[in-house]
Structures are given as structure tokens and as C-alpha cells.
Amino acid sequence: MRRRFAFSFICVVAVIFSANELIGQNNPGAKALQNANKLFSVRNFKEAIPEFETVVQSGSANAEVHYKLGKSYASLDHINERIKGIAHYEKAEQMGISPLPPNFYLDLGDLYFQDEQIKNSIAAYEKYHNNVRDARQKTEVKLKILQAQNALEIMRSERNVSIKQLEPNVNTEYTEYNPVVSADESIMAFTGLRPNTGRTRTGEKMIEEIFISQNQLGAWSVPQKVDIKVETNLGTAGLSADGQEMIIYLQTGPGNGDLFIMRKEGTGWSRPVTMGENINTRFNETTASLTPDGKTLYFASDRPGGYGGLDIYKAEKQADGSWGKAVNLGPNINSKYNEDAPFIHPNQQILFFTSNNPEKSIGGNDILKADLQPNGWGPSVNMGYPINTTSNDNYFTLIADGSRGYFSSDRKGSMGGQDIYKLEMPEDYETIPLTMIKGRILDAETHKPLKTKIYMIDNKTKEKIDYVYNPNPETGDYLVILPPNKNYDMIIESDGFLPYTLNIDVPNQTFFYQLYQKIFLKTIRQFDVVVGQEVEVKNAFYNTQKEQVKENRKDFEAQLIRSDSIDAYELMSSLIEAGDQQGIDYLVELLARLDPLDAVEFDEGKNDKLQAAKRIYYFDESDESKFEQKVVDGQTIFSLPTMFVTKEAREQKIKAKEIIAAEYDKKLLNKTVKIYFDAGKSELDKKYLSELNVLLEALRNNQGLGIEISGFASQEGDADFNKKLSNERAIAVLNYINTRGVVRRRIIAKGYGATKDESASKEEGRRVEAKIVELNLSLR
Secondary structure: OOOOOOOOOOOOOOOOOOOOOOOOOOOOOHHHHHHHHHHHHOOOHHHHHHHHHHHHHOOOOOHHHHHHHHHHHHOOOOHHHHOOHHHHHHHHHHOOOOOOOOOHHHHHHHHHHHOOOHHHHHHHHHHHHHHOOOHHHHHHHHHHHHHHHHHHHHHOOOOOOEEEEOOOOOOOOOEEEEEEEOOOOOEEEEEEEEEOOOOOOOOOOEEEEEEEEEEEOOEEOOOEEOOOOOOOOEEEEEEOOOOOEEEEEEEEEOOEEEEEEEEEEOOEEOOOEEOOOOOOOOOOEEEEEEOOOOOEEEEEEOOOOOOOOOEEEEEEEOOOOOEOOOEEOOOOOOOOOOEEEEEEOOOOOEEEEEEOOOOOOOOOOEEEEEEEEOOEEOOOEEOOOOOOOOOOEEEEEEOOOOOEEEEEEOOOOOOOOOEEEEEEOOHHHHOOOOEEEEEEEEEOOOOOEOOEEEEEEEOOOOOEOOOEEOOOOOOOEEEEEEOOOEEEEEEEEEOOOOOEEEEEEEOOOOOOEEEEEEEEEEEEEEOOEEEEEEEEEEEEEEEOOOOOOOOOOOOHHHHHOOOOOHHHHHHHHHHHHHOOHHHHHHHHHHHHOOOOHHHOOOOOOOOOOEEEEEEEEEOOOOOOOOOEEEEEOOEEEEEOOOEEHHHHHHHHHHHHHHHHHOOOOHHHHHOEEEEEOOOOOOOOOHHHHHHHHHHHHHHHHOOOEEEEEEEEEOOOOOHHHHHHHHHHHHHHHHHHHHOOOOOHHHEEEEEEEEOOOOOOOHHHHOEEEEEEEEHHHHOO
């Protein structure tokens, strides 16, 4: 059945357990266990569940029962039921299930992931990866780990949006998906999965039908089924802006289908008409979106010649009314995975679509967005959490004013398989964003500010940007305001140094961004002769709608212009457009008081959002002595070769990891030291110093390694006291390591409170564990 999102299960080879030790003839769960095992063996998981639950209630369940019960829950269609399997997988693991089913940790990782327990899912996937030998299975689980890491990152920055399920008269216990809405939000069509009455076109238990609902003073009416006389599966694919034309999908063969168009006729719809040979092929065309003028069609197809799976294409209507040749939208939109359900905004500048690309998705299918740029579509971006979740979020459509969107999802809390949701769009999707750079230029040796002049050049127009505020000679701070989707050269002249250029690429973002930047300059000398200069750049790029740097507001007026208020940035856009220099200067003064650089973490080991790149220019090297000529306002400036910070930061990081990976013996990672403490105390006993010194020696000899320090407390006392005590114990060990030459960047230290192991002795609870870890993996 087309585009259904059923939970996938891997058939596990039966695990042989001895049931004799579990039950006896007089055990009340004996009969239930026999029934449950029979049902489980024939994969009748739904009916096996109550039988296994009876065994659990009888108190005679072992690891096998909990595993099978967890597996049975995981097989169900509804996510709210599936995640009940987590507790039983955990119980089976705790009880020491043996032998371990081949896909145990893979299945557990999937359940954790669906329940948005992302860190637990990563841990389970990694256990599976470490146990499995098949290369294909290793590759598949690596993609799951990548997607989980994406989810962890994106979900940290939860968006403040309002998402609501539509009324129960629209959503049911079954599946509703692919809502298509007219531009004025007066009509909505969607696909509903309904039980087959036995008198319908297929022999399947569930069939797809198309329903129409009307907007009645903000509430959607009871949907009416559209009577379409066909003998195959069908579904919504698109709706014209005026709601007068509906594009539908009709199945034309096993796994394949075409796009057809129907027109409104009175109270009904015309017969479906094919969209022609340039749109439809013998492969699968699934969904489509028309521009308001009806002249351009965006659609999804898995025809040959694409990037892989379903791709999104565009076709233009010809003078005779037919559709022209389809053009692939290219690699910024399409990938080797599936890109489906395109929706072109009425302004024809924004494209929304669905993708299961694990490099961009946070789980299953996600809704992505791309903006039209002068040279084509820009890179797509994830619309963030909770618009997207670890479940399938699909088929996004937006009304004309951009204030509200509709989509379908099988997320937790849904009434059926998939439900239809309404999204109040974030304000930043309706504004023209800017990028503000706040930076500081310092002497790397004295950390004192340098007298500097900055020029910002638009690389497309070759024009100088006027809104650059040169560094304050007392602080070295500067501020630059830039529009989006531009590439700039930042030419810097600092006293005592040759001019140098940094390239800055501002994305076509949908939010107001802030780039916090520190530049360190250092003179390179040999025998007191200057032979070159070093330029080190550290960039911290923040999305002000998601992440904010904590700060002390300096005055009341600055408090009125908070970093999460788009009004300030809209005002700046207006002031720039009006050329109001006095207003710009005043607003800049207030903005400059927000998010001071001192509140930003510029330590690479503590800020995973930091870009750091360093370049040393030796003046006697011919490849570095080729000065670039930069023309600024008719004046020629000779600059050292341009430093492309983003690219060089990435390359230098990769190179550093390669060096680190080759420097040490992997056996060092097996070294762990346990330090025990007296009850209620956090003083480090000297008897452990010799063991810690062994770790210190390994760290001194291997700069690519770090140390992880984990503090614990026994279970006496309240949680706050135990947390404080475990922190103090970890700090005691940290201080010893730190004061002996190991910088904090190489140390991970955390107190975990009372030990979770209830079987641990009191002495075992009062401990700190210190172990060697890979610096490039653990501290990035």
C-alpha cells in the first residue's frame, strides 16, 4: 500500500531457553506461558501480549518472558503501545538474558529512539554495532547512530511553536495523512486509511480513501469521502491554491503509480485525467504541488537518472497546456534517500518537502525547507523539534500568509497510526533575517586589543558593505550587520601586522543569526627577525531563536531588546533601508550590550559549536607571498591570501583526528582507576596517587588522550546531598590531575549522585572512577 509508515520488525531466529526452571505444573502462569509461546512462535504478537502479561503478574517471569513480551509490544502498529516494550527489554537485560538475541540492542535502540530517549538509543545502537560482524549491518546501524546524534543536537534547541492535533472528527483511530490545503485555508483534502468492507477494489484489510473537509469558522467539518470510480489504491497528492484542482495518486502497478488531476465540478469532482508522459513514467510518481499561477509543477518520482530513491522534480506548463520536460532540483534538495511530498509556497521562493535522509532527519521522515537563491535552490534545513520528531513527520503544506501549516505524523500521542496536525508557524519564518557578527581582535601574546580597520566586501557585487563598525581601540570589539545568502571577504588591517582576509559565507537562513568571533594575531620570529605572522580565528555561530548566550544586561533599554525578539532585527532592516544613520548607531549601541563576547565559550573542548582555524603566513615562502589585490572604494589593498575559515577549520579538525588516532596504543583505553572515599568525605587519600600518576604519565605521553572522572555517592542521605558530595569527590580528583599539567580541555568530570546499582556495597558507592578516553571523540 502506498506511502504507509508501518513499524518494521526483523525476524529473530528463535532463542532456545529452558522453560522448566521457570514454571512447574502448579504455577498459575504455566498455561498462559504455553499459550503465549505458541502465539509468539507464529508471530501473533498482539494476542500473545495478554498471555505474557499473565505470566508476569504471576511473578514467575524470567528474562525470556520479558524479552518476548517486549518484542511483542514492539510489533504493534501504534507508537504509544510499542514503547511499552522498553521496560521489558530493560528487565530482560537486567536479568541477564542468555543467549542474547542477535538484534536485541538494535530493537531496544529503535524503541528508545521512538520514545525520544536519544542518549539511551545511541548507547544501545553502539552495543549492537560492537557485537555484530556483518559489514552491511554495521553500516546500517551507523546511519541510525548518525540520525540519533542529529536528533540529540536538534532537540536540544526546541522551538517555541504551537502544534495541535486536528479535531477527532478529522483524526480517528485509523491513519490520516497527506493533508493538502487551499491557500485561503477554506478546504482541506487528505488520505485516510480505512478498513476494507469487502465490497471495495482490493483484497487488502485496509484501503486508502480521499476525504474533503471544509473550514467552518476555524473548525474543520466532518470529512466527506470523495467518490472516485477506480479499481486501485489512491491518495491525495496536491491541491491548487484556489482549491479547484486536486492532484491525486493512482496505483498503476505493484509498487508504482501515476499522478492524475481532477477539477471541481459543482459539488463533486471530475474524473481523474493523467498529467501526461513528461510527468508520469512506468516508475513511481507520488506527490505534487502547483504554483498559484498553475504554470509550474513540483513533484516526486523515483525514475532513473535521479540521486536515489524518490527525487523532487520541476516541470513547466507549455503553451498547448501540456507539461514540459521534468528537471531534477539537484543535490541541494535530493539525496540518495527519499525526498517526497514537495510543497511550493505561494511566493514560489520557499520549498518544503519530506526526507528520510539520516544526515538531516532526526527520525524517520522529517520536514525540510529550502529557499530559492539566484543560482537555484539553496541547501535544505531541518525545520527543527518539535515540528519534527523521532517518528515520521510528513506532507507539509502552508497557507498563503505563511502563518499556519498542516502536516501528518505518527508521533507519540497520536490517536491512530498517523494523525493530521496544525502548526502555528514561528515568526522567524515570516521575516527577512540578518546576521550580526560580534568579534574581538587581540594580540595572541598579550591578549590586548589591536588598533584595527575592517572592510567588508560583497564578493558578488564587489561592493563594500557600509554597516561595519570598526573595532573599539580599548576593547578590540567590532560589530558587523549582514543580509543573508551572501559571501563576503572581511579585509582586516591591524597595527603591526600585514593586511589579511577572512572569507565569511552567510547562509540563506530563516532565523536571525549571530556569529561570535575572536581573532588572535601573533608575530612569528626567528632570532628576533620577523619571518611571518599567525592568524587564529574562532567562530561560534548561534541561532538566536534557539540558543542564547546568558548575559548580564547593562541597562533597562538593552533589556527591552532581548536576543530572542525579532522586532529589534526587523527594526534594523528598516533603518538600513531608510538610511537612518542616527537610528542605526543608537540601535547598534543597544545591540552591542546584548550577548557580550565574554559570555561565549571559546574553548574548543567545551563548545561543540565552535569553529577554530589557524594559519601561519611565512613571508619568505613564495606560495604565501603572493599578495591578493583588494579594491575598496577605488583604493587597492594588498592582502595576504584569503583564509576560508569554515573550510580550513573542518580540514584542520580532520587532520588533527588522523594524527591523534595514530599516536597511542588502544590498550590504554582499558585503564581505569577506582578511588574510594570515607563516608560523607571528599578528601583524596594519598594512597591512590600512585595509580593516578600512571594515568598522568599516559596523558603526558599521548596528547590525543583525555581523562574521564565520574563521582558517586552511596545511597544514604537525600539526593541533593549525594549529588553535591559526588561532585566534590570528582573535583578532588580533577584538581589533582589539573594541577599536574593536564589542561581542563582534556578532562571530563561529573558527579552522578547516588550509585544506581542497588546491589553495590556502601564502600563501592563512595567512589570515583577515572579512565583514559579518546580526546577527539569524548571532548569534541
